[in-house]
Amino acid sequence: MKVTEHLKNNEGKTLFSIEILPPMKGESIQNIFSALDVLIEFKPLFIDVTYHREEYVYKEIGQGLLKKELTRKRPGTVAICAALMQRYKVDAVPHIICGGFSKEETENALIDLNFLGIDNVLVLRGDPVKSEGVFVPHADGHKYATDLLGQVVQMNNAKYLDSSLQNPVPTDFCVGVSAYPEKHFESPNLATDMKHLKTKIDMGADYIVTQMFFDNQAFFDFVKKCREIGINVPIIPGLKPVTTKGQLSALPRAFHIDMPDDLVKAVEKCKDNEAVKQVGIEWCVQQSKELMQFGVPSLHYYTMSKSTAIKEIASAVF
Numbered sequence: 440m441k442v443t444e445h446l447k448n449n450e451g452k453t454l455f456s457i458e459i460l461p462p463m464k465g466e467s468i469q470n471i472f473s474a475l476d477v478l479i480e481f482k483p484l485f486i487d488v489t490y491h492r493e494e495y496v497y498k499e500i501g502q503g504l505l506k507k508e509l510t511r512k513r514p515g516t517v518a519i520c521a522a523l524m525q526r527y528k529v530d531a532v533p534h535i536i537c538g539g540f541s542k543e544e545t546e547n548a549l550i551d552l553n554f555l556g557i558d559n560v561l562v563l564r565g566d567p568v569k570s571e572g573v574f575v576p577h578a579d580g581h582k583y584a585t586d587l588l589g590q591v592v593q594m595n596n597a598k599y600l601d602s603s604l605q606n607p608v609p610t611d612f613c614v615g616v617s618a619y620p621e622k623h624f625e626s627p628n629l630a631t632d633m634k635h636l637k638t639k640i641d642m643g644a645d646y647i648v649t650q651m652f653f654d655n656q657a658f659f660d661f662v663k664k665c666r667e668i669g670i671n672v673p674i675i676p677g678l679k680p681v682t683t684k685g686q687l688s689a690l691p692r693a694f695h696i697d698m699p700d701d702l703v704k705a706v707e708k709c710k711d712n713e714a715v716k717q718v719g720i721e722w723c724v725q726q727s728k729e730l731m732q733f734g735v736p737s738l739h740y741y742t743m744s745k746s747t748a749i750k751e752i753a754s755a756v757f
């Protein structure tokens with residue numbers, strides 16, 4: 440079922456949804472099941488599975504020499520989606536990205552998803568290759584999420600790359616896109632970033648999932664601005680509890696987000712990471728309750744494929 444249908448069927452309620460990462464190459468899918476088995480009691484209706492492109496690694500080849508190799512450390516997004524749908528009877532939402540894909544490869548990937556009965560995709564540009572810093576599109580691929588979204592919309596209208604196909608079937612993907620209440624880090628300002636977001640909605644994106652944030656006011660302001668410029672689709676807030684002291688710098692570095700002073704001071708006071716985890720959980724519970732009161736359609740938790748903190752939060756909130 441489409442994410443938007445789940446939201447419509449549960450209007451007036453706030454759903455519980457989560458994002459997981461595929462395991463590192465060589466690890467078992469059982470790691471994912473172990474994390475999800477304890478969260479499934481909170482009845483997520485959809486589970487997002489991230490997509491991780493290739494990255495460079497350096498391998499020692501003797502005599503002090505290193506070989507640079509391109510590898511994907513977390514493959515398996517599509518297979519995990521199929522496994523989740525079978526095991527938990529939930530809707531899996533694979534993330535699809537521009538990076539590393541030609542248009543033809545994207546088309547084939549969308550055909551696979553369609554044949555598997557996957558009804559939703561979260562359309563993203565994708566992170567740059569780690570160590571490159573700047574996003575470089577595939578020579579025959581897409582530069583922005585809007586371009587990739589255009590291809591999905593075309594396929595939903597039965598327009599494939601090969602225009603000579605006889606009566607091609609349309610796909611029917613429900614499409615989510617990402618947004619950044621504190622703006623995307625490459626954007627000159629929030630208004631410009633939101634202009635591009637509006638384009639995505641005008642092109643046919645059905646709903647929005649936000650980057651994590653720790654100050655609800657940023658989200659409230661963002662939603663208000665969205666409504667003012669005519670973005671009327673559901674906006675789902677993304678949340679992550681702080682669980683270690685190191686995340687005070689790691690999260691802003693990775694996700695370009697701000698942390699409120701009260702949270703930073705509370706974490707700094709903690710003696711160990713067990714105490715940090717409790718502070719982070721309590722903060723996230725308060726955030727969740729306030730967002731629920733605001734009437735958000737779903738609370739979407741970035742689990743990083745770990746369940747203990749999210750279980751505590753969900754127990755307190757749902």
Ligand SMILES: Cc1cc2nc3c(=O)[nH]c(=O)nc-3n(C[C@H](O)[C@H](O)[C@H](O)COP(=O)(O)OP(=O)(O)OC[C@H]3O[C@@H](n4cnc5c(N)ncnc54)[C@H](O)[C@@H]3O)c2cc1C
Nearest residue numbers: 489490534563564565566583584617623625626632635650
């Ligand atoms: C909910 C969520 C899930 C994510 N999941 C993944 C994942 O699974 N895998 C992964 O690799 N990354 C993931 N990311 C990270 C994301 O790929 C990066 O933040 C990436 O840098 C931007 O992606 P985007 O889709 O928002 O890009 P875009 O919408 O393409 O925007 C990128 C930048 O370009 C600007 N822009 C957009 N369109 C145009 C245009 N037409 N012309 C000029 N400028 C434009 C925007 O303002 C922005 O600054 C996720 C992020 C979020 C919020």
